[in-house]
Amino acid sequence: MTTDTEVEHNTTIKLKARAKINLTLDVLSRRENGYHDVEMLMQQINLYDNVTVTKNSTGEINLTCSDPFLPVDEKNIAYQAVKIMKELYQLEEGFDLHIDKQIPVAAGLAGGSTDAAAVIMAINQLCKLDLPVERLQEIGFKLGADVPFCFLEGCALAKGLGEILKPIRGFEHAWMVLVKPSFGVSTKDVYGGLDLDAIKHRPETSKMIKALEEQNKHVILSGLCNVLETVTLNLYPKVSEIKEKLNSYGAEGVLMSGSGPSVFGFFSSYERAKKAHKKLKKQYPQSYVVSTYNL
Numbered sequence: 211m212t213t214d215t216e217v218e219h220n221t222t223i224k225l226k227a228r229a230k231i232n233l234t235l236d237v238l239s240r241r242e243n244g245y246h247d248v249e250m251l252m253q254q255i256n257l258y259d260n261v262t263v264t265k266n267s268t269g270e271i272n273l274t275c276s277d278p279f280l281p282v283d284e285k286n287i288a289y290q291a292v293k294i295m296k297e298l299y300q301l302e303e304g305f306d307l308h309i310d311k312q313i314p315v316a317a318g319l320a321g322g323s324t325d326a327a328a329v330i331m332a333i334n335q336l337c338k339l340d341l342p343v344e345r346l347q348e349i350g351f352k353l354g355a356d357v358p359f360c361f362l363e364g365c366a367l368a369k370g371l372g373e374i375l376k377p378i379r380g381f382e383h384a385w386m387v388l389v390k391p392s393f394g395v396s397t398k399d400v401y402g403g404l405d406l407d408a409i410k411h412r413p414e415t416s417k418m419i420k421a422l423e424e425q426n427k428h429v430i431l432s433g434l435c436n437v438l439e440t441v442t443l444n445l446y447p448k449v450s451e452i453k454e455k456l457n458s459y460g461a462e463g464v465l466m467s468g469s470g471p472s473v474f475g476f477f478s479s480y481e482r483a484k485k486a487h488k489k490l491k492k493q494y495p496q497s498y499v500v501s502t503y504n505l
C-alpha cells in the first residue's frame with residue numbers, strides 16, 4: 211500500500227486500499243474460541259477503495275463513504291481503526307475519513323479490512339508515530355484476521371488465524387473476471403458451517419508456492435483450492451452457477467475467494483477476460499475485469 215501514498219500539506223493522505231483473493235485456503239483446526247487455524251495464499255488484486263485521511267484539530271472522527279448503505283459510525287471498521295489508534299497513542303487530533311468504495315461489500319475480498327489497514331497506516335504517517343509494519347499489523351489484527359495481510363503488497367502465505375505472514379512471489383500479470391452475486395455472506399456462518407472431518411479435497415500449499423516461484427501457470431491454475439467453497443456453495447447454489455458460467459466462457463481456473471460469495475476466473479488474456487465479462491455483466495452487475503497486483 212505504501213507506494214500509492216499521496217501526501218498533501220502533511221495533513222492529508224490518500225491511499226489505494228487493495229482487495230485480495232485467496233489462491234488457496236485450507237482450514238487446519240478449530241480453536242476453543244471458535245476461530246480456525248488456516249493456511250492460505252493471499253493475493254492482492256487491482257481493485258481498490260480510495261481512502262482519504264485528513265488530520266483535524268477538533269479531536270473528532272468524521273467518516274463519509276460513497277456507499278450510502280455502509281455505516282459511518284463505530285460499526286465501520288475504518289472508524290474503529292481510528293479509535294484504536296487514538297486510544298493506543300493518546301492522540302489529541304481528530305481525523306476526517308472518506309472512503310470511495312469500489313470493492314464489493316461482504317464479498318470475501320477483505321474490503322473492510324483493507325480500509326482499516328489504510329487508516330492505521332495513514333495515521334502512523336500523519337502523526338509521525340514511526341511504528342514498524344509489524345506493530346501496525348499487530349494493531350490491525352485486533353480488528354480482524356484479514357487486516358494484517360492488507361499492510362503488505364502482493365502475495366503472502368498466511369498461517370495462524372491469518373496473522374502469521376510470509377511474503378512470497380505472487381501470480382504475475384494474471385487477468386481475471388471477478389463476479390460478486392447480489393447477496394453477501396457472513397464469514398462467521400461459513401466457518402461455523404464447516405465440518406473439518408468431511409473435507410475431501412485440500413490445497414497443496416507447498417506445491418503451489420513452488421509453482422508461483424516458477425510462474426508455472428498450469429500448476430498454479432490447477433492448484434486453486436478453497437475448503438470453504440463446499441459450505442458456501444451448499445448455502446448458495448448461485449455461487450456454483452457462476453463458477454460454471456466462468457468455466458463455460460473459457461476461464462482456465464475458477465475459485466471462490468475467502469468465505470465468498472465472490473468468484474474469480476483466470477483468463478489467458480485481457481481480451482478473453484473482457485469478452486467473458488461482457489456476457490457476465492448482464493446478469494451480474496458487480497463483475498470486474500482485474501489483474502493480480504504484485505510489486
Ligand SMILES: C[C@](O)(CO)[C@H](O)COP(=O)(O)OP(=O)(O)OC[C@H]1O[C@@H](n2ccc(N)nc2=O)[C@H](O)[C@@H]1O
Pocket residue numbers: 232235244245246247248250318320323353354355356357370371372397398399401402468469
Ligand atoms: C475467510 C478469510 O477472509 C480468508 O482470507 C478470513 O479467514 C476471514 O477474515 P476476517 O473476515 O477478517 O475475519 P474476522 O473479522 O476476524 O472474523 C470473522 C469471523 O470469521 C471466523 N474466523 C475468522 C478467521 C479465522 N482464522 N477463523 C475463523 O473462524 C470467526 O467466526 C469470526 O467471527
Ligand SMILES: Nc1ncnc2c1ncn2[C@@H]1O[C@H](COP(=O)(O)OP(=O)(O)OP(=O)(O)O)[C@@H](O)[C@H]1O
Pocket residue numbers: 280281285286287288309314315316317318319320321322323325356397468469470
Ligand atoms: N469499511 C467497510 N467496508 C466494507 N464493509 C464494512 C466496512 N465497515 C464495516 N463493514 C461491514 O462489514 C461487513 C463485512 O464486509 P467486508 O466487505 O469487509 O467483508 P468481506 O469482504 O467478506 O471481508 P473478509 O474477506 O475479510 O471476510 C459488512 O456487513 C459491512 O456492513
